[in-house]
Amino acid sequence: MPGAGIRPGIMNDRPRLLDVTRLVSRIGRGPLTGVDRVEAAYLAWLGPRPDTRLLCRTPYGFLLLPGAAGGALRHWLTAPETLPSPDLLDRLRRRTGPQARAEAGLRRLAEARGPHRSLGRMVAQALPTGGSYLNLGHSNLTGATLGALAGVPGLTVAVMIHDTIPLDHPEFCREGGSVRFAAKLAAVFAHANLILCNSAATRADVFRHAGAGRRPACAVAHLGIDLPQPDPAALPPWLDLTRPWFVCLGTIEPRKNHALLLDAWDHIARRWPEAQVPQLMIVGRRGWRNAETFARLDVRPQGVVELPGLPDGAVAALLAGARGLLMPSHAEGFGLPMLEAAALGVPVLATPTPAAHEVMGQAARFLPPDDPGAWAEAIMALAGAERGAMASVVGYFQGPAIPSWTDHFNIVLRLV
Incomplete structure (x- = not known):
C-alpha cells in the first residue's frame, strides 16, 4: 500500500x-x-x-x-x-x-x-x-x-x-x-x-x-517514492523470466506512446533471431482512444507480453529484474515509475519531457518520441550488456536524488 x-x-x-x-x-x-x-x-x-x-x-x-x-x-x-x-x-x-x-x-x-x-x-x-x-x-x-x-x-x-x-x-x-x-x-x-x-x-x-x-x-513538492516489497511469488507462473525483459508501466492510452515500443520491437524482431529478442512487459490495463494499438496487441507480437492487474509486489519484482524501464510518453506531469526504477538501479529510457528532465537530470537516456529505430538500438544495447555495464550503456553514471515522502510533507505541511 x-x-x-x-x-x-x-x-x-x-x-x-x-x-x-x-x-x-x-x-x-x-x-x-x-x-x-x-x-x-x-x-x-x-x-x-x-x-x-x-x-x-x-x-x-x-x-x-x-x-x-x-x-x-x-x-x-x-x-x-x-x-x-x-x-x-x-x-x-x-x-x-x-x-x-x-x-x-x-x-x-x-x-x-x-x-x-x-x-x-x-x-x-x-x-x-x-x-x-x-x-x-x-x-x-x-x-x-x-x-x-x-x-x-x-x-x-x-x-x-x-x-x-x-x-x-x-x-x-x-x-x-x-x-x-x-x-x-x-x-x-x-x-x-x-x-x-x-x-x-x-x-x-x-x-x-x-x-x-x-x-x-x-x-x-516532488512526490515521494515508496517502493513496495518485491514479491516474485505474485508474478504469473507462466511468465518466462529466463530471457531479458523490459518494463513499460502505465495505462495503455495514447499519451503513453505504446505504439512506438511495438514499432521498436518489430525492428528488433527483424534484426535478431527469435530466441534473442528480449521481452517487452506492458504492465497496465487498457485505456481509451487506442484501438489501433489494442488491435496490434491482440495478435500477440513477438516478445510482447501484456500484464494488466498485477499487484504492487509483483510489479516491483518485475521492475527490479528488468534490463530497463521504457517511458516513451508524449507528456508527463511527474513520472513516478522513472524514479522507482532509478531507486532500484534499473536503467531508464525516456522521452525528454520537461518533467522527466527535472526529476531525472542526467540519470536517464532521452530518446525522441517518434524514432522507433533509436529506441530499438538502445534496447538492443541494454539487452546484450552485462548487468554491471548497463549504466554505461545508457550513458549515465550517477542516479538522481530520490525524493522521500518525508521531504514532500516537510514542504507541504508547513504551509497547510
Whole structure:
C-alpha cells in the first residue's frame, strides 16, 4: 500500500480535512494509479493524527469522518472482499458494487453527514477554529464545492494539480476530458488559497493556463517514492523470466506512446533471431482512444507480453529484474515509475519531457518520441550488456536524488 513506510516529519498542528472521494471510488477496481497513490500516501501520513478529518462525497451527500476511518479505507483498498454489505437504499437502487459498499461502511463511521448544500456549515461546525482542506485527487473540483469550503472561516483550501495534459493534449484524453478539466481548473483558480504542484514543470503549465484572473499561491513538492516489497511469488507462473525483459508501466492510452515500443520491437524482431529478442512487459490495463494499438496487441507480437492487474509486489519484482524501464510518453506531469526504477538501479529510457528532465537530470537516456529505430538500438544495447555495464550503456553514471515522502510533507505541511 502506498505510504506504508513513511514517517512523520515537520508539520504545523492545524486541523486538516483530507478529501478521500477518489480513493473510495477506486476500491475494487484493480491496482492504484499514480494519482491514487498520492492520495493514499496522504491518507497514510495524516489519517492516524487526532486532528485529521476525512471528507467523502456520495450520491446522498457528504460524509465527515474521523481520521481513524482511514484505516478501514486502506484495508478495503487491499482487500475489497472484506467490504460490508450495501445499505437498503443502495440495494433498492441496485448500487451494490464496491464503491456503494465502501460508502455504506463509511456512513457507519461518520461523525457527521449532510446533503451537498450543507457542506460549508458541516465543516465549520467540525473545524470551529479553521484548518486546511487538502484535495489530491481532482475529485470535487467544482465551483459549488470549493466555494462552500472557501467560505468556512479560517479554512485554507489547498489543491494538488498533477498536470495540465487534458488542456495541452486533448487528443490523448477521453472524450470531453479537456472541457471537464478546464472547468475544474477554473474552480481552483477562483476558490483555492494554495495550489500544490508535483514539479516545477507542472507549475509552469498551470500558470500558463491562468490567464489574467486570480492566481492562488503555489508550492512545488516532488512526490515521494515508496517502493513496495518485491514479491516474485505474485508474478504469473507462466511468465518466462529466463530471457531479458523490459518494463513499460502505465495505462495503455495514447499519451503513453505504446505504439512506438511495438514499432521498436518489430525492428528488433527483424534484426535478431527469435530466441534473442528480449521481452517487452506492458504492465497496465487498457485505456481509451487506442484501438489501433489494442488491435496490434491482440495478435500477440513477438516478445510482447501484456500484464494488466498485477499487484504492487509483483510489479516491483518485475521492475527490479528488468534490463530497463521504457517511458516513451508524449507528456508527463511527474513520472513516478522513472524514479522507482532509478531507486532500484534499473536503467531508464525516456522521452525528454520537461518533467522527466527535472526529476531525472542526467540519470536517464532521452530518446525522441517518434524514432522507433533509436529506441530499438538502445534496447538492443541494454539487452546484450552485462548487468554491471548497463549504466554505461545508457550513458549515465550517477542516479538522481530520490525524493522521500518525508521531504514532500516537510514542504507541504508547513504551509497547510
